[in-house]
Amino acid sequence: MSKTVFTTGEAAKICKVSQQTIIRCFDSGQLKGFRVPGSRFRRIPRDVLYKFMKENGIPTDALESGKRKALVVDDDVELVELIHDALEADGRFEVRIANNGFDAGMMVKEYRPDILVLDVMLPDINGKEVCQRVRSDSTLDDVKIICISGMVEQDKVADLRTAGADEFMQKPFEVDKLVERMCELLDVEPARM
Numbered sequence: 001m002s003k004t005v006f007t008t009g010e011a012a013k014i015c016k017v018s019q020q021t022i023i024r025c026f027d028s029g030q031l032k033g034f035r036v037p038g039s040r041f042r043r044i045p046r047d048v049l050y051k052f053m054k055e056n057g058i059p060t061d062a063l064e065s066g067k068r069k070a071l072v073v074d075d076d077v078e079l080v081e082l083i084h085d086a087l088e089a090d091g092r093f094e095v096r097i098a099n100n101g102f103d104a105g106m107m108v109k110e111y112r113p114d115i116l117v118l119d120v121m122l123p124d125i126n127g128k129e130v131c132q133r134v135r136s137d138s139t140l141d142d143v144k145i146i147c148i149s150g151m152v153e154q155d156k157v158a159d160l161r162t163a164g165a166d167e168f169m170q171k172p173f174e175v176d177k178l179v180e181r182m183c184e185l186l187d188v189e190p191a192r193m
Helices: 008-015 019-027 046-055 061-065 077-090 101-111 127-135 154-163 175-186
Strands: 005-007 042-045 068-073 093-098 115-119 144-149 167-170
Touching: 005 008, 005 046, 008 019, 008 042, 008 046, 008 061, 019 042, 042 046, 046 061, 068 077, 068 101, 068 175, 077 093, 077 175, 093 101, 101 115, 101 127, 115 127, 115 175, 127 144, 127 154, 144 175, 154 167, 167 175
Parallel strands: 068 093, 068 115, 115 144, 144 167
Antiparallel strands: 005 042
């Protein structure tokens, strides 16, 4: 089910502009929306946002699917399957899978995921290098990266953060927790149960 109403933050992500820009357009009346009764919160209906994007030449594919794109990179087939199923069930993600760093590098460029779930210990390249590659490409600035690994050394975790990881999760972890963190990083509202 696609969302029908967006927060200014969500609208900003879909349009790939800053939240301030959306708020300015909203307050100046360029972007019609409404305020949540009794609060200052601005909300933008989907059809209004669509029209705004068309008028301003903003690609609407992010709105079309309304789903966030996740790329899961791990050579552990069972884990990948678990994560894939959890994200599919969640319904707010479109998921692609890569089993090694080389494929991941190619897919990040072509698929342009919103979030990358990355195993640090890949057969052909370590996750830190993948992080650095993603971070060295300015067109991928918005990609969030969650590194996952069974390793524990704190300095390694610090290295990953330095390389550009937004989050680190230690294996084994609850897949639900991972989905939760992904939603938090992407500022996606939690699914209504």
